[in-house]
Amino acid sequence: MTRTSHTVSFTLNGEKKTFDTRPDEKLLTLLRREGYRGTKYGCGQGTCGACTVLVDGKATYACLLYSMQAEGRKVRTIESAGTFDKPGEFQKELIAAGAVQCGYCIPGMVMSATALMESEKDFSDEIVKEYMDGNLCRCTGYEKIWVALRRVLDRREAATAKRPVAGKKTSSKGAKK
Amino acid sequence: MNRHEKAKNFKQVNHSVTKIDALQLALGKDSYVADFVPNDALIIKMLWSPHAHARIKKIDVSKAEKMPGVKAVLWYGNVPRIVHCTAGQGFPEPSPYDTFMFDRKVRFVGDRVAAVAAETEEQALAALEVIKVEYELLKPVFSIDEAMAPGAPVIHDEPEAHVPIPVHYEPKKNLVAQVGCEAGSFEKGMKDADFTFDETFETPYAQHCPIEPYVSMAQIASSGRIVITTSTQVPFHCRRIVAQTLGIPVQRIRVIKPRIGGGFGCKQEVLLDDVTAMFALRTGRSVLWQFTREETFRTGRTRHPFRVRLRAGVKKDGTISAIGLDCINNTGAYGGHGLTVVSCSGGKTLPLYHCDNIHFDGKSYYTNLPVGGAYRGFGATQAFFAIESVMDQMAEAIGMDPKAFRQMNHIRENEGSPIFAALGEGREGTPMTVGSNALGECIVQGAEAIGWDKRTDWRGKTGRFRRGVGMACLMQGSSIPDIDMGAAAIKINEDGSFNLTVGATDLGTGSDTVLAQIAAEELETTTDKMIVYSSDTDLTPFDVGAYASSTTYLSGEAVRKAAADAKRQILATGAEMLGLPVGEVFCENAAVLSRKDEKKKVSYSDIANYSLYQKNQYQIIGTASHITKKSPPPFAAHYAEIEVDTWTGFIRVLKYVSTIDCGTAVNPTLCEGQTEGGTLNGISYALTEQYLFQNGRMMNASFADYHIYSMRDRPALQTILVPSYEDTGPFGAKSVSEICINGPAPVIGNAIYNATGARVNEFPFTPEKVLAAIQALEKKK
Numbered sequence: 001m002t003r004t005s006h007t008v009s010f011t012l013n014g015e016k017k018t019f020d021t022r023p024d025e026k027l028l029t030l031l032r033r034e035g036y037r038g039t040k041y042g043c044g045q046g047t048c049g050a051c052t053v054l055v056d057g058k059a060t061y062a063c064l065l066y067s068m069q070a071e072g073r074k075v076r077t078i079e080s081a082g083t084f085d086k087p088g089e090f091q092k093e094l095i096a097a098g099a100v101q102c103g104y105c106i107p108g109m110v111m112s113a114t115a116l117m118e119s120e121k122d123f124s125d126e127i128v129k130e131y132m133d134g135n136l137c138r139c140t141g142y143e144k145i146w147v148a149l150r151r152v153l154d155r156r157e158a159a160t161a162k163r164p165v166a167g168k169k170t171s172s173k174g175a176k177k
Numbered sequence: 178m179n180r181h182e183k184a185k186n187f188k189q190v191n192h193s194v195t196k197i198d199a200l201q202l203a204l205g206k207d208s209y210v211a212d213f214v215p216n217d218a219l220i221i222k223m224l225w226s227p228h229a230h231a232r233i234k235k236i237d238v239s240k241a242e243k244m245p246g247v248k249a250v251l252w253y254g255n256v257p258r259i260v261h262c263t264a265g266q267g268f269p270e271p272s273p274y275d276t277f278m279f280d281r282k283v284r285f286v287g288d289r290v291a292a293v294a295a296e297t298e299e300q301a302l303a304a305l306e307v308i309k310v311e312y313e314l315l316k317p318v319f320s321i322d323e324a325m326a327p328g329a330p331v332i333h334d335e336p337e338a339h340v341p342i343p344v345h346y347e348p349k350k351n352l353v354a355q356v357g358c359e360a361g362s363f364e365k366g367m368k369d370a371d372f373t374f375d376e377t378f379e380t381p382y383a384q385h386c387p388i389e390p391y392v393s394m395a396q397i398a399s400s401g402r403i404v405i406t407t408s409t410q411v412p413f414h415c416r417r418i419v420a421q422t423l424g425i426p427v428q429r430i431r432v433i434k435p436r437i438g439g440g441f442g443c444k445q446e447v448l449l450d451d452v453t454a455m456f457a458l459r460t461g462r463s464v465l466w467q468f469t470r471e472e473t474f475r476t477g478r479t480r481h482p483f484r485v486r487l488r489a490g491v492k493k494d495g496t497i498s499a500i501g502l503d504c505i506n507n508t509g510a511y512g513g514h515g516l517t518v519v520s521c522s523g524g525k526t527l528p529l530y531h532c533d534n535i536h537f538d539g540k541s542y543y544t545n546l547p548v549g550g551a552y553r554g555f556g557a558t559q560a561f562f563a564i565e566s567v568m569d570q571m572a573e574a575i576g577m578d579p580k581a582f583r584q585m586n587h588i589r590e591n592e593g594s595p596i597f598a599a600l601g602e603g604r605e606g607t608p609m610t611v612g613s614n615a616l617g618e619c620i621v622q623g624a625e626a627i628g629w630d631k632r633t634d635w636r637g638k639t640g641r642f643r644r645g646v647g648m649a650c651l652m653q654g655s656s657i658p659d660i661d662m663g664a665a666a667i668k669i670n671e672d673g674s675f676n677l678t679v680g681a682t683d684l685g686t687g688s689d690t691v692l693a694q695i696a697a698e699e700l701e702t703t704t705d706k707m708i709v710y711s712s713d714t715d716l717t718p719f720d721v722g723a724y725a726s727s728t729t730y731l732s733g734e735a736v737r738k739a740a741a742d743a744k745r746q747i748l749a750t751g752a753e754m755l756g757l758p759v760g761e762v763f764c765e766n767a768a769v770l771s772r773k774d775e776k777k778k779v780s781y782s783d784i785a786n787y788s789l790y791q792k793n794q795y796q797i798i799g800t801a802s803h804i805t806k807k808s809p810p811p812f813a814a815h816y817a818e819i820e821v822d823t824w825t826g827f828i829r830v831l832k833y834v835s836t837i838d839c840g841t842a843v844n845p846t847l848c849e850g851q852t853e854g855g856t857l858n859g860i861s862y863a864l865t866e867q868y869l870f871q872n873g874r875m876m877n878a879s880f881a882d883y884h885i886y887s888m889r890d891r892p893a894l895q896t897i898l899v900p901s902y903e904d905t906g907p908f909g910a911k912s913v914s915e916i917c918i919n920g921p922a923p924v925i926g927n928a929i930y931n932a933t934g935a936r937v938n939e940f941p942f943t944p945e946k947v948l949a950a951i952q953a954l955e956k957k958k
Contacts, residue, residue, distance in 0.1 A: 047470075
């Protein structure tokens with residue numbers, strides 16, 4: 001196969017990077033090849049969300065995006081979300097809630113939740129579901145993921161104090177009534 | 178004190194300890210098979226059969242072999258022809274040997290034809306395109322009826338096909354298995370009944386849909402041995418079956434199971450590893466084969482579709498006088514798990530209710546459709562749809578509340594069932610009485626949570642949207658008695674930490690954590706002192722793997738025994754250090770203490786250092802194996818409230834309540850997680866999941882067209898753990914993971930009836946089916 005030389009440059013987790021690529025290479029393949037393997041392959045069809053990354057702050061299926069479409073953009077992967085010493089807020093709550101079973105969907109969930117938290121001020125259930133609907137999980141029934149996420153969101157809402165948490169219809173207890 | 182209150186005194190068990198791999202997984206650290214693949218690994222792609230039933234007349238791979246980047250091509254002409262079975266079961270398997278690495282015949286759309294290993298995926302795909310195959314099309318078999326018809330095309334006409342154990346197998350008739358039993362007299366029971374029923378149910382295909390598709394990597398170690406890193410539930414069976422299929426000794430193979438991205442049964446199959454191992458041998462390179470989602474749907478294993486005929490008789494006083502269960506499963510093109518799944522459809526359901534006259538007949542047939550395998554619930558799921566639907570019908574006939582009818586008839590503690598002895602997995606079962614049983618309490622608590630007492634008859638319901646409440650009772654098993662074995666080893670380190678090595682396979686369930694808790698409880702230390710390493714055929718003891726709801730109950734007891742063995746050594750060394758007889762010391766909080774003077778103590782760390790470096794040195798290491806004599810059933814009662822749109826047939830689940838008696842919940846949060854996940858999978862299966870075929874080709878092989886429930890779809894789920902204490906399990910535990918998936922189909926079916934008066938004996942309960950049933954009912958009026 002003839003390889004024409006192509007490169008793509010984008011900001012990856014805050015660092016400017018340039019990678020060799022091909023016009024038909026997907027961002028997911030490039031990221032995994034370059035060691036950002038927290039982003040997972042689940043379907044290659046843009047339906048399961050295991051490959052979710054942030055592109056200019058928007059949750060994006062890396063399995064559908066051609067790597068060259070990332071040119072000049074800001075890409076963030078799960079590797080930017082936390083470390084062993086300092087896991088992210090949602091990651092901590094996921095662990096505390098027992099929401100990580102096989103864990104394969106979790107990096108994608110974390111990235112979609114990050115997009116939600118950075119883009120929205122209103123964390124009502126319908127908006128949360130809109131953001132999280134594209135991330136499938138087959139292990140948990142979403143219960144504990146939901147509980148973990150609501151804990152983070154309720155705390156943020158309380159902090160901004162736009163409206164009292166107590167007055168809301170749903171709470172961090174999720175569906176358990 | 179109730180026996181289950183014993184669990185309240187445990188310090189590690191019965192606590193929701195944090196899952197030990199949760200942080201690593203949440204951070205996205207390298208954990209799964211594909212994360213460990215070197216960048217220069219060859220990529221494998223398979224040419225799949227486009228035909229449901231055909232013979233390969235000619236195949237020419239010579240062009241493909243010369244394509245850029247191609248390192249090897251495999252097809253039937255250049256691999257050993259060794260008949261085997263891909264089902265990862267004990268040995269010899271209770272499943273037919275009807276599979277070859279590659280064959281001259283293809284038996285379903287998605288069967289193997291030829292495989293390519295190339296430097297890149299694109300090169301491998303390009304090479305597939307130039308493989309020339311000429312097929313002789315054979316008449317396909319697309320249903321159980323076609324398979325069993327006289328003169329039906331024979332799907333397995335190869336002379337090698339056989340079952341390695343003496344069971345009924347007639348490939349010439351497409352019959353994979355037949356099993357049956359009778360207790361009392363079914364005919365007499367039906368005659369004695371005041372009301373009799375004869376209903377037929379159909380249950381659909383489904384795929385497990387782990388978010389990580391099937392994936393396997395093989396490499397050649399410097400020693401020349403083959404190292405297979407694979408997403409498997411059965412690493413030891415994988416090693417054995419790959420050795421068999423390649424015709425090489427087990428000794429040459431090491432199988433490593435890293436973290437697994439979900440399995441639910443589909444990875445209890447050796448579906449890729451023979452090919453990855455063969456390519457590694459042929460090329461000397463690292464090779465990776467990862468299924469696409471489409472391949473996972475078409476070629477991956479599925480839930481066996483069933484036809485269930487249920488005949489039953491009930492007396493006016495509520496006595497169930499007869500149950501006759503006839504189950505036929507469609508095992509697809511290969512017969513793995515065909516016998517055991519159909520056997521469990523009786524064995525794991527019929528003991529639930531008292532009945533003196535039971536008939537069971539199970540059959541399994543080949544078709545030219547996707548292949549059935551192990552799937553959470555394992556036959557019980559399919560049969561419970563029929564049994565629990567007819568339970569409601571019987572209750573209604575005698576004018577009894579369905580809950581009260583179940584309360585009257587369900588099995589109690591210390592009761593047996595002739596079914597336990599009659600139906601095993603591939604052979605007769607094991608006689609057994611039920612030890613722990615909190616089903617009665619499950620029924621009560623679940624009813625309260627759903628508001629059962631407010632349930633009203635469908636005849637009073639009007640309007641477009643009608644609500645209904647349904648219920649079902651369930652059981653499963655815990656391990657396969659006298660067959661399955663698990664083993665563990667545990668050794669101490671200088672700082673009082675322990676290496677716990679187990680063959681048991683954590684496929685995302687959290688079993689590594691559960692087993693660490695069990696070890697820590699027995700050793701009187703804390704779970705965070707356990708370094709768990711599981712499922713590496715070179716480094717850990719044997720275990721059959723993660724299936725049959727066995728890990729907590731079976732492997733857990735092996736771990737407890739191994740920990741007890743290590744504890745004996747710790748006590749002996751501690752006593753020696755304290756200058757006391759062993760009888761005068763005990764363990765507490767990671768130390769050995771004098772019974773007479775608790776200030777006299779030595780820590781586990783001191784004991785480890787003493788035993789490793791100072792005097793009478795030796796390695797404190799405990800090992801144990803365990804087989805079970807029983808398969809204690811977990812019990813559950815499920816309830817749902819739904820709303821039916823009678824104009825469209827659309828069903829909305831408003832609330833779903835799953836109770837579960839899993840004995841001691843070793844880790845209550847993980848037990849809830851199992852129940853929530855399995856329940857939602859069951860709801861999704863009951864309402865939306867189905868395989869759509871055109872000429873045997875599955876047409877909806879993506880999550881866009883095969884809908885599994887998302888966060889938006891998720892109804893309100895409530896899980897209630899109801900404690901009991903199973904004396905034969907580790908710290909009172911029995912199984913938890915499978916039973917929950919059996920509930921939603923019958924519960925929602927019964928709720929549809931309670932909402933509308935319409936019975937739908939076939940799911941998924943799509944709007945079309947529900948609407949047709951409602952309209953049929955309207956016409957009758």
